[in-house]
Every structure is written in structure tokens, then in C-alpha cells.
Amino acid sequence: MDLTRRNFLKAGAAAGLFGLGAASLTGCGTPETVGKEGTSGEQSSNEYDDKSWLGEAPVLTPADCEETKECEVLIVGSALSGSMAAYGALKNGAQVTVIERNGAPHIGGMTISFLNSETQLSQGLPEYDKIQVANQMFNLTQYRSDMKLNAVWCNRSGEILDNLVKDFCEPYGQYCQPLSLEGIFPDPTQEINFYISTGVAFSEKTDILTDFTHNIHDFLEDKGVVTDYNTRAELIVKDDSGAVTGVIASQGDKKVYYKASKGVVMCTGSFGSNEAMMKRFFAPDFAQWALSNNAYNAYMGGDPVDETMDDGLGHKMLCWAGAEMEDRSGYASWQTTAWRSFPYLLVDTKGERFMNECTSLLTSSHLIAELPGDGNFIWQIIPTNDFEMPSSFGYDREQAAQVFDIESTEHYEADTIEELADMIGVPADNLVATVERYNEMCEAGEDTDFMKAKRYLDPIDDGPFQAWKMTYLFYCTLGGVRCNEKLQVLDANRDPIPGLYAAGNTVGYRFGSSYETLLHGGSNGLAATRGYVAGESAANAYACSFVSPVNPMIKPPIPSLKAA
CATH class of the missing domain: 3.50.50.60 (FAD/NAD(P)-binding domain)
Structure with a gap:
């Protein structure tokens, strides 16, 4: 195949x-x-x-x-x-x-x-x-x-x-x-x-x-x-x-x-x-x-x-x-909503960037747990343009939308970053400053803050703008x-x-x-x-209850698994 x-x-x-x-x-x-x-x-x-x-x-x-x-x-x-x-x-x-x-x-x-x-x-x-x-x-x-x-x-x-x-x-x-x-x-x-x-x-x-x-x-x-x-x-x-x-x-x-x-x-x-x-x-x-x-x-x-x-x-x-x-x-954790495995700009509930967005979705929950408010979600900020954001796990957007059931994710759209900030409840000044800083690095082709690879750098410069709620859950020890x-x-x-x-x-x-x-x-x-x-x-361990009538040191035979 x-x-x-x-x-x-x-x-x-x-x-x-x-x-x-x-x-x-x-x-x-x-x-x-x-x-x-x-x-x-x-x-x-x-x-x-x-x-x-x-x-x-x-x-x-x-x-x-x-x-x-x-x-x-x-x-x-x-x-x-x-x-x-x-x-x-x-x-x-x-x-x-x-x-x-x-x-x-x-x-x-x-x-x-x-x-x-x-x-x-x-x-x-x-x-x-x-x-x-x-x-x-x-x-x-x-x-x-x-x-x-x-x-x-x-x-x-x-x-x-x-x-x-x-x-x-x-x-x-x-x-x-x-x-x-x-x-x-x-x-x-x-x-x-x-x-x-x-x-x-x-x-x-x-x-x-x-x-x-x-x-x-x-x-x-x-x-x-x-x-x-x-x-x-x-x-x-x-x-x-x-x-x-x-x-x-x-x-x-x-x-x-x-x-x-x-x-x-x-x-x-x-x-x-x-x-x-x-x-x-x-x-x-x-x-x-x-x-x-x-x-x-x-x-x-x-x-x-x-x-x-x-x-x-x-x-x-x-x-x-x-x-x-x-x-x-x-621990094992998971991002349960939004465009997971697509490293768009991520901001916390203060509207500030806090991580390299390529960080594994299974290991980044400790970063979320350490954010102000002790919540379990962050926001994914996405522009409207023709940039084909690569997945950090190999999905394309069509496949991801189906696998992630993307439309069930809470999300918002606005013509300006200020309006978007108001919709998701983060300080507008912070989100605007975060987006401006991120855009500068994208245009320069180098993320000097968190060192995200160049191929993922897409400026948030083409509205309307979207915010997708990315929720993290803990699964097991x-x-x-x-x-x-x-x-x-x-x-x-x-x-x-x-x-x-x-x-x-x-x-x-x-x-x-x-x-x-x-x-x-x-x-x-x-x-x-x-x-x-x-x-x-x-x-294959010795069965304590088994004793050979001839030689007590002999273990019982082990039959093979028969076919169905």
C-alpha cells in the first residue's frame, strides 16, 4: 500500500x-x-x-x-x-x-x-x-x-x-x-x-x-x-x-x-x-x-x-x-477544541502571548495551568488570508476540520482586533500590542521572542479576525x-x-x-x-501448585496458542 x-x-x-x-x-x-x-x-x-x-x-x-x-x-x-x-x-x-x-x-x-x-x-x-x-x-x-x-x-x-x-x-x-x-x-x-x-x-x-x-x-x-x-x-x-x-x-x-x-x-x-x-x-x-x-x-x-x-x-x-x-x-493532557496542531498565534486571558505555539499539545497543559486565573483555556488568533498554515502534525485544514469537529468550537469574528478583544473578554490594549509585536516578527521572518520556526510565521494583518477558544484537559497520570x-x-x-x-x-x-x-x-x-x-x-513462571509425579523439579508443559 x-x-x-x-x-x-x-x-x-x-x-x-x-x-x-x-x-x-x-x-x-x-x-x-x-x-x-x-x-x-x-x-x-x-x-x-x-x-x-x-x-x-x-x-x-x-x-x-x-x-x-x-x-x-x-x-x-x-x-x-x-x-x-x-x-x-x-x-x-x-x-x-x-x-x-x-x-x-x-x-x-x-x-x-x-x-x-x-x-x-x-x-x-x-x-x-x-x-x-x-x-x-x-x-x-x-x-x-x-x-x-x-x-x-x-x-x-x-x-x-x-x-x-x-x-x-x-x-x-x-x-x-x-x-x-x-x-x-x-x-x-x-x-x-x-x-x-x-x-x-x-x-x-x-x-x-x-x-x-x-x-x-x-x-x-x-x-x-x-x-x-x-x-x-x-x-x-x-x-x-x-x-x-x-x-x-x-x-x-x-x-x-x-x-x-x-x-x-x-x-x-x-x-x-x-x-x-x-x-x-x-x-x-x-x-x-x-x-x-x-x-x-x-x-x-x-x-x-x-x-x-x-x-x-x-x-x-x-x-x-x-x-x-x-x-x-x-501526565498526559490534550487540547480538545480549536485548530489544534496548527500553530496560530496563542494568547492568554490577558491578551498576551506566552509560548511557542508549536509546543506539543500533550505537554503544554502545565503552561496553561501556570497562567493567571488558573483556567483551562486560551485563545487562538487567526487572520483571514490565503496563507496555508502548516500543521505541526501533518494535517491539512479540510481533514482537521472534520477530525476536530471544528464548528463545535466556540469562536468569534470581528473586523478589528479591538472588537475581537471585547468579544473574548481580554484587554484590548494588550491584545493590540501583542498582535503588533507578533506581526513585526512575522514580517522580519524571525520569532525572537519564542523562536517559532519561520514557516509558521503568519502575520495577523488581514481581517476579519477570528478567535478560537482552545480548551485543555488533563487525562491521566x-x-x-x-x-x-x-x-x-x-x-x-x-x-x-x-x-x-x-x-x-x-x-x-x-x-x-x-x-x-x-x-x-x-x-x-x-x-x-x-x-x-x-x-x-x-x-512462564513456575506454578507453585504443580508437582510432577516423577520429578518435582519439572514444570508443566506450555501449549501453543491454536489458530482461530
Whole structure:
């Protein structure tokens, strides 16, 4: 298939949600401090060792449960990483159960990033040097991401996509289209953002993973995976040796013990609605802004959302079991209205310019949160002329107008800048001065204030003039616990907690202090690959309940995944 820029646009791609990681560790409780009684240890007065957000584990044991359900691998959470963890465990012969606190699979994100798959290479995408990509990932995360986990994605993601296409996409008619980002930037040295063509779209009509999420659960359940919805995990259960044996969950008033002989994979997502955690792992002002503008459920569409999905319970369960949270978290945000990805002049509610408009729409919300008034919107000022403003992500205006549903955005038009200022409620003198200064730099061909590339410099000199309201929302946190390359969760001594795995936004040290744009669908790519590896690792773990009648050291055979 010819992967032209037009074909890329028809795929309806948008930047995937990317995560941010952090640097140093803080203890979250160990088996010594979180025992059967559920105590979480002494609260420290040192803000960098503050565990007040953690609270105490519920005092529950399997004996308190009305029912026990057994499996080999238990997946907690049904979003992208949970789906892929179930696939990885199934592919490696395990009996798998997925539990989800809501009544439908959780839809997570947009495009998914894979590297050097045959699926991509066969359609003409370039083969990237893994060492160069890994180095760029580390550099763009401010040297804070886990290099070994980055290598897992570099080494495994392509193979995983090819297997997914063969096992699932082809027999189930799942749309799967590698996307080309080649040639979007004539001179990448002049751009804030930089992408490589790693993204894969799984829907022809939208860039959201709705179809993929539902279809892959149909595939998994057809292959024998058991999915229990409306089931809320509450506590990870460990035996006297410290090994994880399962999870206690609630189904309404009923308690169920999910006994997992090989392992538990935690894929429980964000903690963006947990006020205590937000204020612990983010700067206070940004935490408050994010709490006020949280839109974590935005992708669920018409699917039922009866339970809060981003309360951080999964992170707390991991820490009660002995895991370690990274000291700071990152975030994902989004511009939800106006001509996003088109870097027209932006002004705040004072009518003043405050940023290079090419700054990634996924990482600039902290700039918005710091503006006077603590609001969640700014104004895009646009002239009426024939200047073809390039998109900083490859859209054309016709495509963007459809994808963005542009006419639903609040906007105004006036013959003068003064009239426009009055319409949007900003000081006219400020807006006039801002436009005059901006026009001077556009005419000179150099933005000496914010260094925006010359190709985006369009003077606001041709009326009538327009103002489009650009709204920012917070979507999720991207901080979590430390894991090794098998996605085993590590304790304070960096030793694996037997039987405990994690994937997705519960995994720490994924990104840096801001969104890096190298990978198209990068956060989803890491979630998908690491989810698969977590499920694979759990499936291949020694099942404590199995003893060979001939040789007690022999593990049970691992059957292969049969075709549909």
C-alpha cells in the first residue's frame, strides 16, 4: 500500500498519549511494614518520604470471601495493557482471567507504537536503528526512563505486532494500518517536536482504540480467557513466604478470592482523581489544576462507567504488597477544541502571548495551568488570508476540520482586533500590542521572542479576525512502580516480588518530566509491549501448585496458542 501523507491523514491518526516518568525512589511500604493487619508504617514528616497518601490496606483474607475462583494468570484491568497482558499469557499457554471494575472493557488511548515489524516494513516504512532509537528515547526523557525497559520495547514490539496481526487482526477482520509520518517536517532541526513512523492505527473511522479494545476482548474470550466485569480488586494476597497468590475483589457486597497459581498482572491505570496522590506526586498548583480538569473517562464513549477508574487503588495495592513508587509522576493532557496542531498565534486571558505555539499539545497543559486565573483555556488568533498554515502534525485544514469537529468550537469574528478583544473578554490594549509585536516578527521572518520556526510565521494583518477558544484537559497520570525487564514488580531492595507483575500506567520510569514526541503512539506502544511481556512472564513462571509425579523439579508443559 502506498503510504503517502494523504493516506496517513485518511487513517485519522492523532498523537498517542505519552507518559512521563521520574527519577528517585520513595518507599511505599514493604512486606515488613504492610502485613496481614494492613498497617502502612510510620508517616514521615519529610515531604519526600510522605506516605499519608497510601493509607492502610483493608484487613481481608481469603477466608473472608464467599467464593474462590482459580486461574493461572490473573489480569487486573481490561484496558490496552491488560488486554495485551492477557494475550501474552494466553499465547504462552496459561489459563487467564481478567477482572474489570466497570461493565465494559476500558478504552485507552489512540494509535499504538511498534518498531521494525514486518507489518510496517512490508508497507514501505523505514527500518530504524534500535540503538539510535533507544538513545533518543533516553535523551528525550531527560535521562530518567528505565533503559532496560526501553530496550524491551525496541527488541520485542515488532515481533508482538506481527503475531497480533496473524493471531487476531487477520482472522477477526480488525483494521490495522501502519502510519507514515515521513516528510511532515521539511527541516526537523527547526521543530520542537520530532516523530518517527512507529504508529499503527486500529480504526479507519476514528483514532480512538474503541474497536480494537472491544474486538480483542472478543478474541481473548473466544480463546478461553474468562472476563469478570463489575469486579473491583481491593487487595493483593501474599503467602507466608511473601509470594503473591491472588487478589481479593468485590462484586457488589460479595467478596471473591481470585487465586492465581502463576501470577497477578496489575494494569490499573491512572491515579488522576486521587487528590492525596496528585498532591504528593505533582507540584501543588498543577495538581489542583489537573484535579479540576480531569477527563480520564473521555474515551469510554457509550460504554458504562459506574466505578471511578483513576483513583490510584491499583498503585496503592502494589505498594501495600511491597512495591516502590517513583518519586514524581508525569501526565498526559490534550487540547480538545480549536485548530489544534496548527500553530496560530496563542494568547492568554490577558491578551498576551506566552509560548511557542508549536509546543506539543500533550505537554503544554502545565503552561496553561501556570497562567493567571488558573483556567483551562486560551485563545487562538487567526487572520483571514490565503496563507496555508502548516500543521505541526501533518494535517491539512479540510481533514482537521472534520477530525476536530471544528464548528463545535466556540469562536468569534470581528473586523478589528479591538472588537475581537471585547468579544473574548481580554484587554484590548494588550491584545493590540501583542498582535503588533507578533506581526513585526512575522514580517522580519524571525520569532525572537519564542523562536517559532519561520514557516509558521503568519502575520495577523488581514481581517476579519477570528478567535478560537482552545480548551485543555488533563487525562491521566503516568507514574508507577519499579519493574525489571520481565515486568516483575520490585521491592525496596530491587528484588522481584514473586508472582507480581505490572504494565501500562502502573509501571514507573517510562518517560521524563515532559512528553517526548519521538514515538507516534509511544505510551500505548510501551503499554502494549510491556503488557504482553508481563503476561508472558507470568505464564512462564513456575506454578507453585504443580508437582510432577516423577520429578518435582519439572514444570508443566506450555501449549501453543491454536489458530482461530
